[in-house]
Amino acid sequence: MSETHDPQLLKGVLSVLLLHLLAERESYGYEVVQRLQAAGFADVLEGSVYPALTRLQREGRLETRLVPSASGPARKYYRLTAGGHEALAGGLGAWSRHIAAVDAVLSRPLPPSENGD
């Protein structure tokens, strides 16, 4: 799956996506990008993900630890804090409500167009 995504839509859900991925297992920055791309967000740029991780850390939703790497500099692993788990639960609820509201509108039948198409 390699469809592109609306950057504005993606921006709105990036935090929840990151929290969910990191709730599954802790990861370092580039690994998070790889996991996002493997999940179908092929057009997600590292330049968006790294600052988003920093913001979530500043907000107290992520904590970090440095892990030495055999292939280069130490990696900074991110994992959720208790506040991060709360934020994820809240984000999932908001996302569900959002989907339900959008679906409710988009599933309404459209009137036939005037030119008969």
Next chain:
Amino acid sequence: MPHTITWYDRLRIERLVWSLDQQLYDLPRVQRIATRREVRANLLEAARDVGTREALRGVGGSRRLAEQFLTAEFGDNPRHTWIGAAYAAALTPLLLNFFLAEAANAFQSGVTATDPHATGVFTWSGVSWLQSAVTYTFNDGTATGHGGGWTPLAYLLWLVITVGFGRLWRLRLRRRPAVAPA
């Protein structure tokens, strides 16, 4: 297939990392260093994975990346800039002193142009509002001077320029907590 990182690749990565660093001077020092190290580690990892060109493309350039890091730290609201304030605070006295000194030199040159062997005490009131009076003592055309210091208004102007360039009025009394270094 893993890519080999050459010295040229490392130089390209370091160029981006240090260019980014120069644009993050408004962040606390510890946080700026942590950001620099993290971006470098991730770029090296990405370069090994997809090649340096693609890895650098992925971060979207140092200016954009710096803007996103600053937005992540300070939010979307207009923000102050310490580096701008520092430049203004350093450069304003240099420029102001240069122009005031040139004005005083012009007065001194005027005296010696009138009389190359001038002797006596000559006082110039200085640049209005910005400078105190300058007194030159001439002895056969050779002058020694004193005075010409800044007035309180000049100091106020310095402060206003520093605050203006740094947009320091945007500083909030309650600072956001800084990111703990990993």
